[in-house]
Amino acid sequence: MSWSVDRPMARQIQLTRRPEGALSADDFAARSVPIEPLVDGDYVVRNAWLSIDAATILRIGDLATGYLPPFALDSPMEGWAVGSVVESRSSRFQVGTPVLHNYGWRDHTVLSDRVTGWGAGEILDVGSGRSLRDYVGRLGTTGLTAWAGLVRVAAAKPGDVVYVSAGAGAVGGMVVQLAKARGHIVVASAGSADKVAYLIDELGADAAFSYRDGPVEAGLRAAAPDGIDVYFDNVGGTHLDAALQAMRAGGRVALCGAISTYAPDSTEPGVRNLFSAIAKGLTLKGFLARMYADDFDTARAEIAALVDAGTLRFPEVVSQGLDQAPAALLDLLHGGNIGKILVSLGI
Amino acid sequence: MSWSVDRPMARQIQLTRRPEGALSADDFAARSVPIEPLVDGDYVVRNAWLSIDAATILRIGDLATGYLPPFALDSPMEGWAVGSVVESRSSRFQVGTPVLHNYGWRDHTVLSDRVTGWGAGEILDVGSGRSLRDYVGRLGTTGLTAWAGLVRVAAAKPGDVVYVSAGAGAVGGMVVQLAKARGHIVVASAGSADKVAYLIDELGADAAFSYRDGPVEAGLRAAAPDGIDVYFDNVGGTHLDAALQAMRAGGRVALCGAISTYAPDSTEPGVRNLFSAIAKGLTLKGFLARMYADDFDTARAEIAALVDAGTLRFPEVVSQGLDQAPAALLDLLHGGNIGKILVSLGI
Numbered sequence A, B: 001m002s003w004s005v006d007r008p009m010a011r012q013i014q015l016t017r018r019p020e021g022a023l024s025a026d027d028f029a030a031r032s033v034p035i036e037p038l039v040d041g042d043y044v045v046r047n048a049w050l051s052i053d054a055a056t057i058l059r060i061g062d063l064a065t066g067y068l069p070p071f072a073l074d075s076p077m078e079g080w081a082v083g084s085v086v087e088s089r090s091s092r093f094q095v096g097t098p099v100l101h102n103y104g105w106r107d108h109t110v111l112s113d114r115v116t117g118w119g120a121g122e123i124l125d126v127g128s129g130r131s132l133r134d135y136v137g138r139l140g141t142t143g144l145t146a147w148a149g150l151v152r153v154a155a156a157k158p159g160d161v162v163y164v165s166a167g168a169g170a171v172g173g174m175v176v177q178l179a180k181a182r183g184h185i186v187v188a189s190a191g192s193a194d195k196v197a198y199l200i201d202e203l204g205a206d207a208a209f210s211y212r213d214g215p216v217e218a219g220l221r222a223a224a225p226d227g228i229d230v231y232f233d234n235v236g237g238t239h240l241d242a243a244l245q246a247m248r249a250g251g252r253v254a255l256c257g258a259i260s261t262y263a264p265d266s267t268e269p270g271v272r273n274l275f276s277a278i279a280k281g282l283t284l285k286g287f288l289a290r291m292y293a294d295d296f297d298t299a300r301a302e303i304a305a306l307v308d309a310g311t312l313r314f315p316e317v318v319s320q321g322l323d324q325a326p327a328a329l330l331d332l333l334h335g336g337n338i339g340k341i342l343v344s345l346g347i
Helices: A056-060 A132-136 A141-153 A170-181 A193-202 A216-223 A237-246 A275-280 A289-309 A322-334 B056-060 B132-136 B141-153 B170-181 B193-202 B216-223 B237-246 B275-280 B289-309 B322-334
Strands: A009-015 A028-034 A042-051 A081-088 A098-101 A108-112 A161-164 A185-190 A207-210 A228-233 A247-255 A283-286 A316-320 A340-344 B009-015 B028-034 B042-051 B081-088 B098-101 B108-112 B161-164 B185-190 B207-210 B228-233 B247-255 B283-286 B316-320 B340-344
Touching: A009 A108, A009 A322, A028 A322, A042 A132, A056 A322, A081 A108, A081 A132, A098 A108, A098 A132, A141 A170, A141 A228, A141 A247, A141 A289, A161 A170, A170 A185, A170 A289, A185 A193, A185 A216, A193 A207, A207 A216, A216 A237, A228 A237, A237 A247, A237 A275, A247 A275, A275 B283, A283 B275, A316 A322, A322 A340, B009 B108, B009 B322, B028 B322, B042 B132, B056 B322, B081 B108, B081 B132, B098 B108, B098 B132, B132 B340, B141 B170, B141 B228, B141 B247, B141 B289, B161 B170, B170 B185, B170 B289, B185 B193, B185 B216, B193 B207, B207 B216, B216 B237, B228 B237, B237 B247, B237 B275, B247 B275, B316 B322, B322 B340
Parallel strands: A161 A185, A161 A228, A185 A207, A228 A247, A247 A283, A316 A340, B161 B185, B161 B228, B185 B207, B228 B247, B247 B283, B316 B340
Antiparallel strands: A009 A028, A042 A081, A042 A108, A042 A340, A081 A098, A283 B283, B009 B028, B042 B081, B042 B108, B042 B340, B081 B098
16 A cells, blocks of 8 residues: 555454454454545554554443443454554644554554544654654553552552462563562463463563463462462452452552453353452552553653663564454463564554 | 359350351350359450341351451350450459450450450440440441441542442441431442331431342442442442442442351352453452551541431340340341341340
8 A cells, every 4th residue: 555645545453243252353354444634633643563452352342341432343443553644734743753542453543633632642752762662562551551550559569479460461571570670579370381481581470370270279379378468460350369369468459451351252250259358458459551641751761771771571472464453362362472462564 | 143252154155067058046056154263364244235247157157268267166156245344353454344345145255454456355435425335336346347438448538429238237327327427429228128218218318229129230320320439338249240330430449248248158149340440440448447446536436426416327126135146147147127236135
């Protein structure tokens, strides 16, 4: 596709039906639609990278979760993306400006500088060794979510034992490393022996276990025999139940994700150990990164310091081409990968 | 039974087996045991009133809940009681002193002034219109639990919509009235039309519904169509799920009890709506009154002001005689009564 004086086309991934059983690539279609002429304030971003995030799965269903609304059928999906402005009727977002926004899952996105706030276009600082790609990864929602959950939501204190589930995932891996850098004792879980080795050998977790080796409760007890003070929850369900059981008095849970419950065909049972929260005075606090937007500069500075020190591991699994985005999302749901899942649009 | 120079007997309720199915009065026995001669610091309280509390049910099972340990079989049970000292080798707890302690379910309790802290004997102020009985009720753990959960745990703010389950129970009724006195909009649920009428007509709740009239979620939506900010949870399970669904952004849950899950034969499903906590930034915080002991003077002063104003409703259901304590506990579990359940020892 070329960008010419003729009105160009934007290719986008659309949801074509709501799955009743397991999610499949057949629930999506890649379609091209014309880009309408711009009005004042509009600008077009050619997207370079898409972030693949678990929460997207929630918007594929039609449940009122209190999160963002379900995707409309036969309309472009949404998600974090970075790219550069290629056409503009905005004085702020001039051609060539690097931009982060939440209207990805398409190769070109039309935005307006009259729309502000969460998800709207944000001009990025890509100097000083920061790449565009960092902003759909370690300096984007992934890194900010990890920082906000650990530092602000769970308020991890010196000496705390911090447990992270899905520790080999993008957010989980950031939590492990931020927690280690902050001096906590870190326990992590994941779904394979390879991931457990990665958590210990690469990320520096003090202990790790695979939830596929036996009940989470037993794995956690072996990894943290004296209990835990903080649980960063990416999984929900039985992982949360096990963490509640292992918590010491006054412990805190940052509820970040519940991927075990997201799939339309999930059979994960409900949480049964909430009485532990009463008996031990525990706090469970849910959050989305955007609730801590006032802290993003602080968070990015702390993460950037680890990047600059060369100590931060942030592996990326990159799919090539927009049409691969649904398959990348299915990979995330099935948990086969280590690290951040991205789609490169090849520019 | 008389108190004489011969060593007297103490009658006590003992748990004789751990029920596998439904709890029954046959799981308990009333037994008399001799009171050993006192040593220095000891004193004997003749108990006048026993408090019947839901949490006692948890100690009848043998699960490690993180709460107080399970009751030993064929040993005296425990629970809040008030009475007066009838024999003493303590200089602080002299004969005639009114005392609150957690070693009830017996007619006489031997305590020691060398034991301090939670559950140990506390000398009561029964002047100024405060009766002994108040300290197993509105000025005891019941009232303190209601105050701590509403004020400190949920941190209810002016204008908040506060929802209370088991609103016609002892703690729930106190929450309704404290919340109304503090200017909140109050929604309550209970298990019968009589209780709903009591909540509205006697306690002043702004709206109330019976969970037996349909799904809790539907009842709550009708009673609080614009959602809730605070949920004081006495029930757990489906009530908690409905509250999570109804919560507005930034809402807070005080996890006080989960009576729907306490019975050994409970089939209450697990909690499934915790994702709502993520999407809406909700906080769930568990507590026991004793975690807020530093606030007890403040709490009692606020409750006492309502007592003195003559506006506080605190109905009591009184069983006569120690041997009725197991039946009173079963009544509490089955939810038939309005207000506080007490056992009078007839002195």
